[in-house]
Amino acid sequence: MTLKIVYGTIVLCAVWSTIALAEQSKVIDLNEENWRSILDKEWMIEFYAPWCPACKNLAPAWRKLGEWSNDIDIRTAQIDVTTSPALSGRFLVAALPTIFHVINGEFRQYRGPGDADSFITFIEERKWKDIDPVSAWKHPDSVQMTIMSYFFKLSHYLKEVNNVMLIDYGMPPWLTYVLFAIVTILLGALLGLILVSIIDLIFPSQSSRQSFAQGQAPSTDEDARDVIEDDDATSAAVAANDDDDDDDEEEDEAPSTSEGEKFSGSESDASNEDDKDVQQTDVKKSPNSEPEVRKRKPRKAD
Template identity: 55%
Template sequence: MAYSKVTLTIFVFSCAFLLTTGLKNAVINLDETNWTDMLNGEWMVEFYAPWCPACKALESVWKDFGTWSEDLSIKVAKVDVTVSPGLSGRFMVTALPTIFHVLNGEFRQYKGSRDKDTFISFIEDKKWKLVEPVPSWKSPASIQMSIVSGFFRLSQILRQIHTQLMEDFGLPTWGSYLIFAVGTIFLGALLGFLLVCCIDLIYPPKTTGKVNDIKSKVDKKADKNSGDELADEDIKDDLIDDQEKDENNSQSDSEVKEKAGSNPNSPVVKKRKPRKE
């Protein structure tokens, strides 16, 4: 009877110890649905991939570091970029593993040694103050990075469709690429058409110039009998004046030639007409 009580007591304490250890070892998993939780409080977040050798080497260290989260008054989390590709685009993760320190929506990338003591010192000694925060235009919470995140998610969807076309439907690689090319051309043409329609709605073409031209033509036709006669008379007067000028010029040239013929040594000099003032 006493033996059973001792066994029961040991069992209870063992369960309590394992439960406490398990809770302390728990590292929060973040994804597309709950990543905004890191905007409140202080966090250390690791971006990893299951196939990454460096991430596998850091896994045990990161779990061990997670046991210190309560003592450091922080939260330790991790993000699988293969499950949440949008977050890799939002945080511009270009290498794995990548670690971020987050304090109330202010992001800093950790670039120190990847061991537990260095992580603890980074938080306890507030060494994160020596690291420049991510600029506002690159902040993962900004609108532009949300757009980038959408493109990353779209690329992941297209990759899955490409894999499905080859594996489930047996299409060759070039066949899948051809389908994507035709779809891209069609989508580009559709977006271009919509863009032109939006521009026409915002900035409609001006028609006042054409209307004025039509009105002027109508006015000319209406005044044809009166206006054209006056214009014809002016043209006739100008022609007559030009003919008289040509005759006078020809007469003066002939007189000059006759004078030059009487005196062969004298040069031919043409008189310059006086300018009309």
């Protein structure tokens, strides 16, 4: 009886361990909410679609890889692009199925055979080291890829809207195309306006620069006036100094000029006295005769 209990306990533990191992080894479904968990540890990820024939052919090998995940110390996951279109935009998935190898946040696209043995060999022999990782600007967690994911999500939403208009409302296809064309033109014009505004803000046009220069012109004119006034004041000061020097020179010449005038004046006085003496002598010699008027020659100036 005791042996039966022990045997039953061992079998039960084995069953539970098998179930737990199977739970741990199963393929993990990723979506837009939990995909960032692949940034840690080592992963093999498949992008697939339920309607894809090649994906259906790969499914058995991928399940087998999931069963071997614990043995080779990796995690196996899959992403349905029909329910998670934003992730296909993040990873730039252009064909199905697409497989990525991820280790510690580094992404490499697997392009080898699609059987389970090739997957296991690729992991065990570390053949992924021979593949260049995805560049930084294509990294799924980058800002630009996040923006790309929103565009893919928008396209998926528009596709659903188109199906609703065709099936639920019975609109003709040409009408839906016209509506989408109008919406596309309006959105393009809006995005173009935003882009032009941003570019004009970063790189202003020539007219904007001229208007800015005109706004700065008054202060420039005032500065020019200040400079001109300073120059005028400087020239006035220099002219005043020159006038002072001229006055000093005239004062120095003034005494010599006065002395010359005195000398010439004394000479003229002496000549006048001589003329008077001569005239008195003539009068004495001929008192009855009329005095002769003596014409004097003009003296030459010295």
